[in-house]
Amino acid sequence: MRRQGLATATATATAVVMVTTNRHKPEDAQYYATRLVRLTIGTSDAGRLIRAALWGLKGIYRPGFRYKKCGVLFLDLHPADSVQGSLFLRTDRPERVRLMACVDQLNARYGRDRVRFACSGQDRPWKLRAEYLSQRYTTQFLELLQV
Template identity: 35%
Template sequence: MTNRFSPQSYYYNSKTAVLPTASNSTPELIKQGKGLLKQIFQSGKYYTKAGIVFSSQIRDGQVQLDLFDTTDRSRSDDLMLAMDKINARMGSHAVRYAAIGLSGHQSWKGSCNHRSPAYTTEWNQLLNVH
């Protein structure tokens, strides 16, 4: 979406995709997301917010496969496991998908100015009384 406080140039759109087979494969989800984004993106607009929502989630191992699905799921799982192991050993983002960018640092940063502390869910954010 663009700036909602600029009514003359406000633009908002969304798309939905239903995967034929439930997936937790990052490359597959990136491909779906990029395809949907191409359908709604308008060049020249100054976007302020974007997001992805995953719904109809199911437990791993309870996937109803599609008879015509040609994706090698075990190979995809092996790839993601290998990436996780490398990143655990070499540091976060040592290996990453090109879709998130190739620069060593982000040229943008989300605004968290009004984020509430997570006292009830993060031990590191508990208040300290001295």
């Protein structure tokens, strides 16, 4: 989102937090929930977005279920430089904008997720299963079809 210079919404930002169990395993208890989280003002600050997502998750999480998937959707994306403040609400503070830019630069230089928020965990044992991923002939030069 920051790479594209976007922030969520203008006056009220919206995020949808969702969790779900595996519906293909009927022997497990099933649960699906979403929660709409409204931010007071549009932002691209990862700290504020994480706080909002955790608040939404706190409201829909139920112990005792084997969750398969969770996610956060950000709606109403607009250019970050056109987020309109108000008399009582201000846009992202300049020092937070600089901090997010530094995090992005460090991750671009040293690799993805080298610098991240502590609440995202130490390691990620799961990996994307992409063994059946189609080739990207039209978007990746190195994957052009050769005859």
